[in-house]
Amino acid sequence: MKRLPLLAIIMGIASLFPVIVCSAGVIFFPADRPVPGLMMALVEYSALLLAFTGAVHWGLALESPAIVAVPGMARTDNRRLLLGGLPVLIGWLAIHVTFLGHMTIGLAVLLAGFGGVFLAERAAWRRGDLPSGYLALRLCVTVVVVTCLAAVLLVRLV
Numbered sequence: 599m600k601r602l603p604l605l606a607i608i609m610g611i612a613s614l615f616p617v618i619v620c621s622a623g624v625i626f627f628p629a630d631r632p633v634p635g636l637m638m639a640l641v642e643y644s645a646l647l648l649a650f651t652g653a654v655h656w657g658l659a660l661e662s663p664a665i666v667a668v669p670g671m672a673r674t675d676n677r678r679l680l681l682g683g684l685p686v687l688i689g690w691l692a693i694h695v696t697f698l699g700h701m702t703i704g705l706a707v708l709l710a711g712f713g714g715v716f717l718a719e720r721a722a723w724r725r726g727d728l729p730s731g732y733l734a735l736r737l738c739v740t741v742v743v744v745t746c747l748a749a750v751l752l753v754r755l756v
Contacts, residue, residue, distance in 0.1 A: 602731035621746035641696040645689030656682030705751040
């Protein structure tokens, strides 16, 4: 597998900016003057990030269709397609329950989604199915997103 491009690393890190800003706004903005839609913006953007992690795996599965079937690749591609599709469904569920007024459930769904996707990616990395450096970037992104979402969830529960 080829190495992760520098631009991918830069964009991965830059993608954290909206999560950090929205989380800080929800946590530190005065409760008597809430910013309309800030929680929804946090959940929506986090769901988009989660969906994008799935798109990476979808792209890897479709990257170079084999002309000659390679033993074991169909199984790898099926895992990639599954990991490509589930995050968008989890993200949609989080957005929907948040829209219905269940903010803490939406945050919990996202937390579970990010954790589950990372565990699946770690398993794929161990099999050699991911580019060099990808898991380290995903770990950094996941830790920041999960920390922000967990902090907001804790503030909402207290």
